[in-house]
Amino acid sequence: MFEKLKKLFAKKIRRPRRFNQGTITRTCRICGKTFTLPDNVQHWPDLCQECRAKHRPAETLTRKCKKCGKPFTFSSNARHWPKYCPKCLESRGQSL
Incomplete structure (x- = not known):
């Protein structure tokens, strides 16, 4: 039984995969x-x-700022979802 499984597994490994055919x-x-x-x-x-x-479609999402607790909105298409409102980000020396 072990030999049959070994042969079956070996066949699967040797099978060529189709990546970037065209x-x-x-x-x-x-x-x-x-x-x-x-x-x-x-x-x-x-x-x-x-x-x-x-x-x-871009949704407008609302989140609470982790620093001041005020709600703020941002686009769902944003690269990174912000944790801080624009005002708190500005005070930290960062921008949206």
């Missing part, structure tokens, strides 16, 4: 730019990365 060139239906995608990605829409980012 690319597909598409044209964005909004801006008309051409862009490339890996051929194994078929579920993406016909929009380039810039147009997808522009048309992604």
